[in-house]
Amino acid sequence: MRRIPLLCVLALLGTTVLATPANAAPVALLSDPIYDYATAIRETVYVESPLDNDGDGIRDKIVADIIRPREAAAAGVKVPVIMDASPYYQCCGRGNESEKKVYAGDGTVSRFPLYYDNYFVPRGYAFIAADLSGTSRSTGCEDVGGAAEVQGAKAVIDWLNGRVTGRNAAGAVVSATGWSTGKVGMIGKSWDGTVANGVAATGVQGLATIVPIGSISSWYDYNRANGMVNPKVSSVPSLHSLVNSRPSGTCSAVAGALSSGHAASTGNYNSFWAARNFVTAAASVRASVFVVHGQNDLNVQGVHFGQWWDALAANNVPRKIWLSQEGHVDPFDFRRATWVSTLHRWFDYWLLGIDNGIMGEPMADVERAADVWQTSTLWPPSGTATANYVLQGTGDPGTLASSGAGSGSLSLTDAPSLSEANAVSSPTTARTGRKVYQTPVLTSDLRISGTPTITVRVRSSKATTTLTAKLVTYGTATRVNYRSSGEGISTLTTQSCWGASSSTDDACYKDTAKVVSSAAYQVLSRGWMDGQHRDSLTATTPMNTSTYYTITWKLRPIDQVIPAGQRLGLVLTLTDPEFVTAHSTGATVTVDLAGSVLKLPIAPAGALAAPSALRTDSPTVIYDGTVSPLAGTRFQ
Structure with missing residues (x-):
C-alpha cells in the first residue's frame, strides 16, 4: 500500500x-x-x-x-x-x-x-x-x-x-x-x-x-x-x-x-x-x-x-x-x-x-477453521434462503429430514442434571432427558448463515418448563477449542509491537496462538424458551397440562459450514443448567412431531468457497488434544 x-x-x-x-x-x-x-x-x-x-x-x-x-x-x-x-x-x-x-x-x-x-x-x-x-x-x-x-x-x-x-x-x-x-x-x-x-x-x-x-x-x-x-x-x-x-x-x-x-x-x-x-x-x-x-x-x-x-x-x-x-x-x-x-x-x-x-x-470475513478465513460480498450471502427440516421417527437417533413430514410423537422427561456434553455426545445412545435428530451423512457441504429457528408443538405436565434446542455438527475434526481456558487462544511469552512507545507507555503485547483440539462433535448454536413466556416476554401465562401449544424460538445466529461426510444434528432437551436457570424442573413433555420443524438459513452453493478462495493467516496453533471444561466466563 x-x-x-x-x-x-x-x-x-x-x-x-x-x-x-x-x-x-x-x-x-x-x-x-x-x-x-x-x-x-x-x-x-x-x-x-x-x-x-x-x-x-x-x-x-x-x-x-x-x-x-x-x-x-x-x-x-x-x-x-x-x-x-x-x-x-x-x-x-x-x-x-x-x-x-x-x-x-x-x-x-x-x-x-x-x-x-x-x-x-x-x-x-x-x-x-x-x-x-x-x-x-x-x-x-x-x-x-x-x-x-x-x-x-x-x-x-x-x-x-x-x-x-x-x-x-x-x-x-x-x-x-x-x-x-x-x-x-x-x-x-x-x-x-x-x-x-x-x-x-x-x-x-x-x-x-x-x-x-x-x-x-x-x-x-x-x-x-x-x-x-x-x-x-x-x-x-x-x-x-x-x-x-x-x-x-x-x-x-x-x-x-x-x-x-x-x-x-x-x-x-x-x-x-x-x-x-x-x-x-x-x-x-x-x-x-x-x-x-x-x-x-x-x-x-x-x-x-x-x-x-x-x-x-x-x-x-x-x-x-x-x-x-x-x-x-x-x-x-x-x-x-x-x-x-x-x-x-x-x-x-x-x-x-x-x-x-x-x-x-467484501462485507464479511468469516473464520472457517483456525486462521482460515472466507469472505462474503454480503452477509448473510445473497441467495440465502430458509430450508425446513422435519423430525422423523423416535429411534436413537431420529432423522432430521429436508423433505417429507414428521409424524407421531415422543415423550421427553426433564433431567435437571443433564450436562451439555452428555446431552449432545454419543447420539446413537438412548439417554433420559434428551432426543437427537440427525441428517443422513452429507454428500456436499452445507452452509448455515443467519439465525435458525425451531418450532415445536408440545404439551407439558407442568405449568411451565424450559425448552432447549441445540444445533450440532457430528464428525471428528480439528476445531478451535473455544471451551479452553482462553476461549480459543493461548497467550505466548513472545511479544510484538504495534505503534510507537514512550518511556512510560510501550506498544508491545504478548503474542497469542489458536488452541485447537480434535473432537467428535461441536455445538454450533443454542436456544431456549420458558414455556410460560411462549406468548410474551412481558408477562407469564401458565401452560394448561391438557393443551398442546405451538412454540417458536430463535437459536443463536451463526455462519458455519458442515462439511460433506459429517451430519447435522438437532438435540432437544428441557432444563439446560449450564446456560439458563429454570423456573421449574421435572416436567414431562409430549412433542407432536407433525407440528414441529427446524428452519435453517442456507446459503447457496455458490457461497461456499473453494480451497483456493480461502485465506490462511500464517497459522500458529496449539493442539491441546482435549476438549476442556468451560472456563468461568467474565464480562470484560
Missing part, C-alpha cells in the same frame, strides 16, 4: 476520487506515522453530563483522558478522535493483559491501556479513554446500560463538537473545537463496545463510526433468555458493584433501582430492559458500524450481533462484519496483523475521509 503523510491527507479531505496516472492500478492510501508519540499532549478534561444521577445537585462529570499529536496542535491542524469509553480502567483493566490507566503526578495518564494510542496518535488521531459515569474518576453512578452511562459517554462527543462544557482540574473551561475535527470513532470490546452501540443509537452528531467487539445490543438478552435468567453472566447489580468507584453510600439509590428493576424473579422484559435495548433505536444510528463477534462466545452470545446486524441492515446503515471461531476474544488476539491493518483503513476512511476502497471490499 502507498502511504501518504497526514498533512497531505488533510488536503484531500472531502475528495472522493484520487487521480491516478492513466492505466495505473488503483492506489491504496494510508495515513502515515509522522507525529512524535513521546511528546504528544496528554490532558484530562471533566465533561459535564446532562444528568445528575448521584443526586448531589451537580451535573455528573465524565473524565476524558486525552492524548493527541503536539505538532498538529502547533500547526493548527485539527484531528479526529478515537474513543474507548469503559467502566474497567481502574477496577479490572483492558485487553488480554488487563492493562489499567497509570497516572502521572499532574493527574494526566502516563500509560493508556491497549494499543490504540500508540498506533493511531502518530498517524494524526487523538485518543480518548473516557471513564463511564460513577467509575474510576468520573462522578455520577454507573447504571449499567442506562441513561447515565450512555448520555455520559455521548457528552464527550458533544464536548468535542462544542455543544457542552468541559473543564480542566483547576475548573477552567476547556474547548476542543480548536484541535478536534468533531469526528469520532468509538471502539471497544464487551462493555466498552456496548456503550458504543448505545451512543450510536442516540444518533449523536459527530459520531462517524463505531467498532463494537463482542458487545451487547440489548441488556435483557445478556442477562436473560426468553424469560429465564442466564446464570453464566454477572447480574446488573453485581456489575454495578464491580465497577463502582464512588464513596460508600453515594450510589445506594441507583443500586437499589438496579436491584428492583431487573426482575430476576420473573425473567420478564419490562421498562427497565426496554431502556437498555439499543436494537429498537437502530433507525437513529448515523454512524457506520464494524461488528466483530465470536460465533462461540458464551458470554456475550451471538444473539447480540445477529439482532443488531439485522436492525442496522433494515435501516441501510453502512456496515462490515467479522465472525470468528473463538469465544469472547478481541481480534487483536486472534488475527492481529490483519486486524490492525483493517482497523487502520476503516478509521482512515470514516474519520479522515481517505478513499482507500475499504467499503468496496
